[in-house]
Amino acid sequence: MFLGKIWNIYFLKLLFKQQNWLINYLCAMKVTAYSCDVQSCFLCTLCLPEWLPAINSNKQNRQYKKGEQLFEEGSEASGIYFLYKGVVKVHKRWGEDKQLILHFAKQGDMIGYRGLGNDRRYPVTATALENSIVCFVDIRFFEATLQVNHQLTYSLMQFYANELQAAELRMRNLAHMEVKGRIAEMLLMLQKNFGKNNEGSLNISLSRQDMASYCGTTYETFFRLINELTREGMIQISGKSIKIYLEDKLLALTTSK
Amino acid sequence: MFLGKIWNIYFLKLLFKQQNWLINYLCAMKVTAYSCDVQSCFLCTLCLPEWLPAINSNKQNRQYKKGEQLFEEGSEASGIYFLYKGVVKVHKRWGEDKQLILHFAKQGDMIGYRGLGNDRRYPVTATALENSIVCFVDIRFFEATLQVNHQLTYSLMQFYANELQAAELRMRNLAHMEVKGRIAEMLLMLQKNFGKNNEGSLNISLSRQDMASYCGTTYETFFRLINELTREGMIQISGKSIKIYLEDKLLALTTSK
DNA sequence: GCAAAAATATGATATACATCATGTTTTTAG
DNA sequence: CTAAAAACATGATGTATATCATATTTTTGC
Structure with a gap:
């Protein structure tokens, strides 16, 4: 069926x-x-069962159309989002027409957690790349939840620790790795996070500009370098579908010396 | 006296x-x-008073000479350090002879907390830039402490959230801001974190190579650009002493467009 | 279904930055 | 105190990557 x-x-x-x-x-x-079943997300699995009804009556389901913004860099952090369906990019502006994409969020991912620092504004923008459905939890309720559910707080702390490690790894790569390596790394990341479809191509479709923005480069440079990767037989790309052929060669591009 | x-x-x-x-x-x-008074650091101020004796009997004071490593990237994360005296750089390797410096830690700073993610190895190296004294807390004891002191866990979570925001801001800057801007930003950061001495110069002395490594550039580029900044009257640099003259002009260099 | 707007492709040109090379000064260690 | 090592200074050269310009294809909105 x-x-x-x-x-x-x-x-x-x-x-x-x-x-x-x-x-x-x-x-x-x-x-x-689809909608929140109050038992499978990061939030619900780590809370005391007694707290779940509270979550259930406080969560809101929201839908966003492709291209719509969930929230914008600099605006007041109103809450946390859990992505149920769709793909959302999390990005930071630079100047008028540049950005660095920090994350491509997929089903199950938490979004907006960066707004939980001392400065209660979102330091990033979140934009739906496909029609998406999220579960929204108000920031005050989320904080109350943290006060009550110590296991959740502990897990969130660990989550942040992991994100921090990843961010600092990428910092180093942006500083020292050449663009081709960063592209290779992104492709491997996409394969890891989104998997392959039945035809063997990456199970996500992104614009070249967005992929370039994730790698911290321009469309043109990105374009030339994926051509090189194609010529070298590592990948094949047609339209928005990307196939990875030589994973180990890509991996080799991501290491120094 | x-x-x-x-x-x-x-x-x-x-x-x-x-x-x-x-x-x-x-x-x-x-x-x-100097040594830990078990009442002023991040750890001690956020723990229950009943727990302090436990900390007191578990902490270790350690000393490091200038140039000595506290721990190395990739090695098992054995614990967390609190810096009592001195300056320590936290850095990540790239290839044989390159690095990105993530942080210049000063008195009161916590070091080694990046080792608390899922992967229990330090993702960075920590090296003393001056003779330094730290208070070391074993990772297992620290975890037990977190289980008992929920306020500490919550604060640590917020601390990580702030660090993550800072890291992602720097990511964007490494991707899009030009080196001169990154140097300006570093100088302002140093002034904010280490202050000025009685002669009005930054209260820290770093090698040019280390400053370059913080900005994600080479010694030579760094050298040329601080000369420009000097010619433009924004700073003055002699030996290891740096004076900032035109803070607002430096700040202007750190913004886009 | 069609016009407008994005996204894509690709060459030509410009430039910020890295690399190399070499000499000097300062710091470190025995 | 002295030799060796590290840090510093600075020009010459190379290159990865950005910018500009223009044409084509695909997607979107009404």
Whole structure:
């Protein structure tokens, strides 16, 4: 029955190859059915069972269309988001038309937690790259939750510790690794986080500009370097689908000397 | 009496202008007197008073000479350090002879907390830039402390959140800000964290290589650019002493467009 | 379904920064 | 106190990457 559903969509996709609106419409419908079950996210799994009803009555489900912003850099941090469906980019501005993308958030990811420092404003912007559904938790309620659920606080602390390590690793890479290596690293990250689909390509579709912004470079440089990677047989890229062929060679690009 | 001591050292400094060994020796002696009072650091102020005796019997005072390593990137994370006296750089390797300095730790700073993620190895190296004294707390005891002292856990979580924000800001700057701006930013950071001495220069002395490594650039580029900053009247630098003259102009260099 | 707007492709040119090379000064260690 | 090592200074040269310019293709909105 589930397979039937997939087949159904696949069939429609073939039928209306260019008319993606229908597919999107159908997917959006399916997606609407999803919602927080108050038992599987970072928040719910780490809280005392007695606290779950409180969560249940305080959470809000929200939907965002592709391109819509969840929140913007500099605005007051109103709460924390848990992504149920979709893909969201978390990014920081530089000047008028540049940005560094910090994270491509996927199903299950927490977003907005960077607003929990001393400065209660979001230090980043979050933008939906696909139609997305989130569970929103008000910041005050979240803080109350932390006061009550020590295990959650401890886990969140560890989560931050891991994020900090990752951020500082990327800092070093931005400072010293060449762009080609950073692209290789991003591709491996995407494979790790989003996996491959049945055709063996990365299970996510990003614009080249967004991929470039993740690597901290320009569209043009990114373009030239993925061409090189293609010529060297490490990857293949057509449209928005990317296949990784020589994982070890990519990995080699990410190490020094 | 305290003033007398300072005058004493100042007098000796004049007398033996080049013979710093004596001064250092005397200072080291003075320094040896310092040690944890179990009431002023991040750890002690946030713990329950009942827990302090436990800390007192578990902490270790350690000394490091200039140039000595506290711990090394990749080695097992054995504990957390609190810096009582001295300056310590926290840095990450790249290749044989490059590094990115993440932090110049000063009195009161916590070091080694990056080792508390899932991977229980230090992701960074810590090296003393001056003779330093630290209070060391074993990682297992620290974890037990976290389990007991929820306020400490919460504060540590917030601390990490702030560090993460700072790291991601620097990530963006490494990606998009030009080196001159990053130097300006470092100088302002040094002034904020280490203050000025009675002559108005930054109260810290770093090698140019280390400053360059903090900015994510080479010694040569750093050298040329501080010359520019000097020519433009923003700073003055002689030996290891740096004076900031035009704070607002430096600040302007750190913003886009 | 069509016009407008994004996204993509690609060459030509510019430049910020790294690398190399060499000499001097300062610091360190025995 | 002296030799060796580290830090510092500075020009010459090389290169990775950004910027600009322009044409094509794809996507989006009404």
